[in-house]
Amino acid sequence: MTPEAIRTVSQLRQEFYDRFAAKMNVPVKITTRNSSTGNLPMASWIDDRQRMNYLCIYVHTAPDELLPERPFILRVSINKGAGIIQSRLWGRDCRGINQSWHFDLTLLPEEILDFCTWIVRLIKFHRQGGVLDVPEPPHPFDFKMSTGNLLVNEAWTQKARQEIRVGH
Template sequence: MTPDAIRKVGQLRQEFYQRFTAAMNVPVNISSAYTGNFSIASWIDDSYRMNYVCIYACAAPDALILERPLLLRVAINRGAGAVSATKWGKSCQGLNRSWQFELTLLPEEVLDFLPWVVHLIKSRSKEAALNIVVPPHPIDFKPSYPRSFDNAWSHSAGSKIATQFLS
C-alpha cells in the first residue's frame, strides 16, 4: 500500500471506531494495532458473547499498481483471527460465531454506512426479525453460499473494481 493509502485507512478506521463506540451505547474496547495487525473494536452482546468489527483495505494502490482503487472492508465477526475473548473477563462466553458480515465500500462511503452498520448489529444482537433500514448508498449482496447474505458491496465499490479489471 502507498503511504497515502495507509494514512487514509488509519484515519478512517480511527474516526469510524470513535463514532461506533458512541453509537453502540455499550462498552466498546478498541484494541491497539500490533505489528502486522490492524486494530479492532469489540463489545459483549446480550448473550455475553464477544463481537468485533474491523476495517481494513481489501484493495489498495501500491508501488506496482498506483491506479488500483482503495476499497475498504467493514467486517463484523470476521477477518480478525487474533481476537481474544480473555480480556473481557469471566462473564464473556467466547466469540460470537453465530453470524458474520462483510461490507466492501469506497473510503468516502465508510462513515455514511456507520448508522446502518450499528442498526444491523443491534438488530442481530436482539435476535429479532432482521429489520434493515435502507442503506445510505445502494448495495449488492454477494452470497458466499446459497441463501447467505453475509457479504455486500456498495454499487460504487463494485463498479470501481470492475473498471480496474476491464482496464
C-alpha cells in the same frame, strides 16, 4: 500501499471506531494495531449473551508503487475470522466469541463513515433476532434488499463493485 492510502485508512478507522463506540450504547473497546501479532485495530464489545463481538476495517485493494491505478476499496468485517481475537482478554464474564453471525461490507473510503449508523442498526437487528427492520443503506448495494431484510452475509456497494470491475 501508498503513504497517502495508509494515512487515509488510519484516519478513517479512528473516526469510524470513535463514532461506532458512541452509537453502540454498550462499552466498546478499541484496540490499536499489534505489530508483533499483525492484528489490525478493531472495535469489540460484549453482547447480552456475554459473547465477544468485533468489527475490523481493513483494505481490500489499494494503490501502491507498482500499481498506482489499483482501486482503493475497504472492507468492514463483523465477527469474521475468529482466530484474530482472544476472549480471555475480556475477563471471566465473556463466554467466547460470537460465531452465530458475521457480515462483510465492501465499500469505497468515501462511503465508510456514512455506513456507521447503518452498521449499528444491523448489529441491533441481529441482537434482536431479526425483529427490527434493517434500514436502507446510505449508499446502494449491488443487489436489491428484500423489504427490510438482509439475507446475505456479504455486501458490496454499487460504487465499490464498479471500481473493482474497472480496476481489474
